[in-house]
Amino acid sequence: MLQVQELSKSFGQKLVVDGVSLEIHKNKITSFIGPNGAGKSTVFNLISRLIMRDEGHIGLDEVDISNWKSNELSKRIAILKQNNSLQLKLTVRELVAFGRFPHSQGRLNEEDETKIDEALSYMELEEFSDKFIDELSGGQRQRAYIAMVIAQDTDYILLDEPLNNLDIKHAMNFMKMIQKLCYELNKTVIIVMHDINFASCYSDYIVAFKEGQIIASGSTEDIMKEHILEEIYEIPFAIHELNGKKICVYY
């Protein structure tokens, strides 16, 4: 159970996150949306302990994450940020093996090797496993990082704008993969996203941010409404239903 209560954070004088409370539904995909500077990425960074909060409470299984041992927490929550520009010469398999670090502290046992193999095959990366990651295409590299997260074997997966740098085809494949992860492997996924239609098509819940606060949150069905989106982005929206999915058009 991942719960956030009254979370606040300011940078200097500027309050970027202002009393945010939310609860993440298990085994579902939750998207964070909102305009630039709305605070969604800051909330993401706070939950993933990349930055320190000023006030509030982030609880995992009723215990605040600051009271968790860092290593134990990394067996429960995996995070993946956007800028994965590694200068290291790592093969795909070596990268994925890092996902086992929380469990084995660098000394891989047989179980670790199995998990790595599973993660590689799940992401269909077997043929690349000995290639260096900087030799891969953008989509392949993204898959390699996801494989690492899979090998980490956590209940929660947090992704920060994973679709940047991916073309439409790869973005779609990527989201399908995330859905598979969520429903087949029982993961709980949180994604920070820019594209509302991707959020609409692939997530179960949407949390919308504006000016550091949650302006709307609920099931995708409930959020994908014209007046709500117009309130968030302050531009006119039209929503159409296509094959049972809500697609918004803005102009």
Add this chain to the structure above:
Amino acid sequence: MHKYNKKLIWIGLLTLAAIVLFLTININPKYIQYALKLRVPKIFAMILASICLGAGTMIFQTITNNRVLTPCILGLTSLYVMLQTIIVFFLGASHVLVTNRNLNFILSLILLAFASVLVFRVLFLKQGKNVLYILLIGTIMGQFFGSISSFLQRVIDPNEFLALQNKLFASFKNMNSSILLITVICIVLLFLYTRNELKQLDVIALGREHAINLGINYDKAIKKLMLSVTLLVGVATALVGPITFLGFIITNVAREIFKTYRHTYLIGGSILIGIFTLAFAQVLVEHIFNFSTTLSVLINLIGGIYFIATLLIQSKKA
């Protein structure tokens, strides 16, 4: 895995050969015992300096996430030079602090350790996490110390300056067992202090976000590692004097040879390459150049050329 071990063994053998060469070259059979008594402590000092600079530089490069910088630009070497200059200037070349190697060593060690901790307390803890900023400030402090030293050096009595000059260039002369023992103790203590973080280096190399994701207390680890890096460099400087570019040479050669991210091999390799380089360079200085140049000048020259070449090659690739 296997191939890395193999490489390590090869380098180890080469290093051993260099050590044997250094110990036995031009040796007069009549005075073997005497000659070895002089040469063995030098070898020990080389080993210790290589451990400090090899491990220190490699850890430093991992933390700063680039392979061009070395911790020697932190300003510690300039501080050492300033200390030696001040001692000779105010106390004279015949003062016990200049002539007694042990006292001088301990004083340098304490001062450098003190300065490292101080720089840390003031900068690292207050100014946040950007290591590069601290480096720039360290470098500027180094230039500040440098201005003071060069002022004192120009007004120092030329005869006394000769006594000082010996201290300004790295050398393996005047080693004795107590100095070596203190150095060993320092290294062991530092190793114990960072024993957990050393195991995490491979993950730390992935960068802050990945490291935190994988359950590392990143900020704390960086602080501890940086502190021990500065202390390692301080120990090496107090032991043999300033050798700016040695760390740069050995870590980069190690990376070229091993082509891996595993720090066990990178650090082990750097240390062995360091010993090899020092022993070999010392043979050159003593037996080929007949002391007409100093070890640190030689190392800096070779290291400097290598440094420029690395930068140019790297920039060509881009």
Add this chain to the structure above:
Amino acid sequence: MRLLLKYKWRVLGIVLILALSLVSLSIGVKSISLSDLFSQDDLSIKVMLVGRIPRLVAVLLSGIALSVGGLLMQQLARNKYVSPQTGATIDGAQLGVIIAMVFIPSISLKEKALMAFLFATISTLIFMYIVQKIKFKDIIFVPLVGMMFGGVISSTTQFIAYKYDLVQNASDWLQGDFSLILKGNYETLFLCLPCIIIAYIYAHHFNIVGMGESFAKNLGVNYNVVLYTGLIIVSLLTASVVVTVGTIPFVGLIVPNIISIYKGDQLRTNLIDTSIVGALFLLVCDLFGRLVIFPYEIPIGLTVGIIGSAMFIALILRGKKHA
């Protein structure tokens, strides 16, 4: 009157320079008053003409040369922390000086300046080449590489110094010092005047080049020609100071940064402000060094080294807060 108000800071700066120049002229072991000069006291006039006026001119010119050189280099490298000091120009000039001293013993000052200029240019060009090609253009990383590169060059200088037993002498030549400036040995410094004029005329070009190659192409400016001209000017400015006075650190680093904090980055207006503040800064430091342990004096290299490093660290910390 309006004009006066618009430029009040500049006017204030110039007035300050004039006032401090008078102070500077009146300081020295031999005390000279105005009346001595009017009464045509031969010795007083000689001291003035041979010693004090040249010294004052040297101080002012060096201040201008160093700060303008720093400003130009900062623009061209597109990095606030790059200057002749952090970009290996000074180290190159030093190497040139020592090579000239060792290998051409009977060298004249002009030829020495030429050597210093040659080496300063080469090392600056290599550094800029590296900067342009480097992948990781972090604002701090670039000057760090420059300083390490400078370290390589100065270890070559040391190598030569050690070999010819000149280590102590080298520290003597290399630290900036105005006390040895006399009529006849500082005129090389006037080289910097045409450089500054060129810099002023083509200020907009340098400005544009500073914004990047594609930007310059777009505006029809020949990127490489302007870039190299700029770098040659920087090297000339630096070399002329290193040869006549010695190394004076930090001026080229601090002065342009201070100006850019208050005035932004418009090069042509900044050139004038930078020159004024640079001259004033060095004049103040020189006076300070001469008065603190009067009748002895602290060489300018040390004074500026101490004041400058403190100021620069303050600047870095400030810059970080704003970033």
